Amino acid sequence: MxxxxxxxxxxxxxxxxxxxxxxxxxxxxxxxxxxxxxxxxxxxxxxxxxxxxxxxxxxxxxxxxxxxxxxxxxxxxxxxxxxxxxxxxVARTFQNVASLHDLTVLDIAKLGAAVRAGSGGFFASEKALEAELTETLLRPLHLADVAHTPIQTLPYGRRKAADLARALAAQxxxxxxxxxxxxxxxxxxxxxxxxxxxxxxxxxxxxxxxxxxxxxxxxxxxxxxxxxxxxxxxxxxxxxxxxxxxxxxxxxxxxx
Amino acid sequence: MSTRRLLLALAVAAVLIALSLLLGRFGAYLVRAVAIAGIGALSLNLLIGYCGQISFAQGALLGVGAYVAGNLGNAGADGVLALLGAGAATAAIGALIGLPALRLRGLYFAIATLAAQAILEYLFKMLEPFTGGVSGLVIRQPAFFGLPVASDQVSAAVSVLVLLITWLALTRLTRTNLGRAFLVVRESEVVAKGMGLDVARTKAWAFAISGFVAGVAGGLIGFAARLASPEAFTLDLSADYIAMIIVGGLGSWAGPLVGAAFVVLLPEAIQRVGEAFDIANLLSALRELAFGLLIILFLIFEPRGLSSLLPRLRWTQRRQTPGAATGFGERAGAAVATKGGERP
Structure with missing residues (x-):
């Protein structure tokens, strides 16, 4: 590695x-x-x-x-x-943003962060990670207000921003x-x-x-x-x- | 999980267990049947509803659980140990059944699970020293934590307790990276792979965890029936469980429980109606027909299942309030409401 x-x-x-x-x-x-x-x-x-x-x-x-x-x-x-x-x-974003029904913007950012050690475990509290992702990624990408909204319900531009947030969450x-x-x-x-x-x-x-x-x-x-x-x-x-x-x-x- | 949710779950557990203990024998029998079916349905919902892997082998996996738990219990193991052992063994077999899913998708994989169901049914008959062959394995009800399970009421309470533990664990699981990965794999494996998820590993976990829960449910079925026999764990049983999660609503966590109650109680209700009007024979023949018809009707009119009716009936007001669903404390309700319902 x-x-x-x-x-x-x-x-x-x-x-x-x-x-x-x-x-x-x-x-x-x-x-x-x-x-x-x-x-x-x-x-x-x-x-x-x-x-x-x-x-x-x-x-x-x-x-x-x-x-x-x-x-x-x-x-x-x-x-x-x-x-x-x-x-x-090495991370990428997609030309067409996938439809991911039940996942929220924050969920998808957490999935991006999943490569980092110590996130998303069974007993792990995600409060700290959520706060960090919201501050460092969602706010600059203008997604903080829709953090808990399912991706599917967002307009195209915001879905693309969410996809970028996912890629960036992997640092x-x-x-x-x-x-x-x-x-x-x-x-x-x-x-x-x-x-x-x-x-x-x-x-x-x-x-x-x-x-x-x-x-x-x-x-x-x-x-x-x-x-x-x-x-x-x-x-x-x-x-x-x-x-x-x-x-x-x-x-x-x-x-x- | 918030403390409030945990306390709520504990309170619900206490009330349900107390109620189970107060029931008559027939009531306890029904509660136990619904609780055990609920556990099995939660297991299948994880696999089909969350990870998108259609399996027709649930009946056989429940059988594996029943035989393993039965043998362990008969050998003198504590009930808890027997259930955990059944879970572990069934998780291994579930993961084995899931192996073709690394290559096959959708219906092709579903056919592979049909083969697995047939092979396991065959093994139930052939592995006589372990399964008792065609005549089945007589199972003694073991003690739990050294306490004897003396009545149907107590065994109903045990089943309700296991159901609640399973429910808490699985709803928690969907809030982990693995749980989120399940959802992405369900929507599109190509996307999941492109996002850098390990699709093979994600699926393997889905099969193993679903298998573990199925094994526990199977063990409880064995303890309740005092017998595990090949004809109890056929494709018909797999179909019942698929019906439960479809009727209840795929991919929600209330759905499997509602569906389990519906599928278990419907025949009882039909039976009662039949006895009351002295047309029991006619109605029992109609049971299968009514069942199939109901599933088709659900697929057409309510594809998100019975559970989607609940939030619509009760949370309509709240959902229409802007911002109500974004507060963190509301997430549990909001998640059900979003899953269950209309989206714009």
């Missing part, structure tokens, strides 16, 4: 190389490479079907890639189960966000972007964020990788991405 290493600022924590996955004859991700350092928000953009979510699914254990490596603080991540990854400090060092603002109003989206930056500032974790909303991506990410047809076609600062001719052509649309 890797102890949560206090990664040095600027040190590369995640190094993914040559990640490749095929579904039958379709090569969904072909030789994808991506780095992330602690405290950095990396945006992953690209047209539909570029393989962004599939790449994230490879990193976080949903899919088993055919080739490639993804080293996290020197440990190979590919092939590990999401359960094992969570113990290593991850690498956070993978799959379209965190998709389906939100632009106001909610900007609020979510602010929360993501706040999370990075407070926890110092590395964040990889798949997203389509360009205003959010440009204002949130420190670095952006552009995927098309399963591989990376460009990587650079947000302003560089906007001015790159190839990215313009495949993704942002032909000028004029």
């Amino acid at each position: 890797a102890a949560p290493l206090p990664a040095e600022a600027g040190a590369v924590a995640l190094t993914a190389q040559n990640v490749t996955i095929r579904f039958g004859g379709v090569v969904a991700v072909a030789g994808m490479a991506l780095d992330a350092t602690p405290g950095e928000i990396v945006g992953l953009i690209g047209p539909n079907g570029a393989g962004k979510t599939t790449f994230v699914n490879c990193i976080c254990g949903t899919y088993r890639p055919n080739a490639g490596t993804a080293l996290w603080l020197g440990r190979e991540l590919l092939g590990l189960s999401p359960h094992a990854l969570l113990k290593l400090g 991850p060092q690498l956070l993978l966000l799959d379209e965190p603002v998709a389906g939100l109003t632009s106001q909610e989206g900007m609020a979510m972007a602010a929360v993501i930056r706040g999370v990075r500032d407070r926890f110092g974790c590395a964040v990889i964020m798949v997203e389509h909303k360009m205003d959010v991506v440009m204002s949130t990410c420190d670095r952006i990788a552009v995927m098309a047809a399963g591989s990376k076609i460009f990587e650079g600062l947000p302003e560089e991405v906007q001015s790159d001719a190839e990215v313009q052509r495949v993704y942002l649309g032909e000028p004029g």
Whole structure:
């Protein structure tokens, strides 16, 4: 078990190389490479079907890639189960939030915290954990007032925030966000972007964020990788991405 | 658990036990039957209602409990020890039955449990030294904590006590990480896995804990009947228990108890009506029919079960008050109300 290493600022924590996955004859991700350092928000953009979510699914254990490596603080991540990854400090959120009928917002946050030792036992009092989760996560995510409300009854934006709270409750060092603002109003989206930056500032974790909303991506990410047809076609600062001719052509649309 | 809830549970226990001791023989017999069925239904509700694993092997698991507790009791073990032993053995067998669930889902797994039920029924007949074969195992009622269980009233009180302990333990369990994981596994294994839950381990626990409780209930059935025989623990019994949790309301904790009372008392009521109007033979034939019809009607009109009627009848006012359900002290009631009822 890797102890949560206090990664040095600027040190590369995640190094993914040559990640490749095929579904039958379709090569969904072909030789994808991506780095992330602690405290950095990396945006992953690209047209539909570029393989962004599939790449994230490879990193976080949903899919088993055919080739490639993804080293996290020197440990190979590919092939590990999401359960094992969570113990290593790798958490993710989902594009579509699952319907979990009877669970409340606080329940789902506690489930996220379940990887931490000493929580949620049969005789354990959860008052302290509840107070901590409410203060550190639910309040910043504007969920404190609905802590005891079943997820199912909440509007979409708040369900996504609850999913983020669940991922953060595990105190991850690498956070993978799959379209965190998709389906939100632009106001909610900007609020979510602010929360993501706040999370990075407070926890110092590395964040990889798949997203389509360009205003959010440009204002949130420190670095952006552009995927098309399963591989990376460009990587650079947000302003560089906007001015790159190839990215313009495949993704942002032909000028004029 | 709050102290207030614990005190309330103790008070309810004391009242119910006192009442059981004051009942006539027939009343005690009914209370015991409902209490034991309630324990078995709580066990199955954990597995089906909370973890989403459909099992048709509950009847056979109750049988395992009855045979193990019976043998331990006959060998001179204290009743408490015999019940714990029955629970442990049945937990192991329950976990074994759950193994295919690591690969199979939904109906496919349910079919696998049908096979388990058939195999266990066969073993009940074949393992003669342990089960007494086709003629069954005669069971002596053991003493509990050294105190003899001299009458049906006392054994009813014991059953009620075990029911309350089980109820407290299982409702507490659903407020642990494991209990919450059950709910996520029930909704979607893919989501559970993606969230980083250990799905295999979660299911294994569901089968083991449900099995343990089934074993205890089976042990009580054996002590009450003074006999464990293969024909008492057939697929019919499994079906009865599935009926209980459906009629009562899947995934609530009041449901299994309401359902158990309904399923146990309905035949008695039909019998009484039959005797009163001298049409007992006709009605006993209709019993199965009425039973099946009721379950279908419940699935159509009240899929959340009888227990969902209770909060609607009594807590309607409270639920409509904004914020009433968010206070922490109200959680017990609110949880039932939310589960039981309409959602927006």
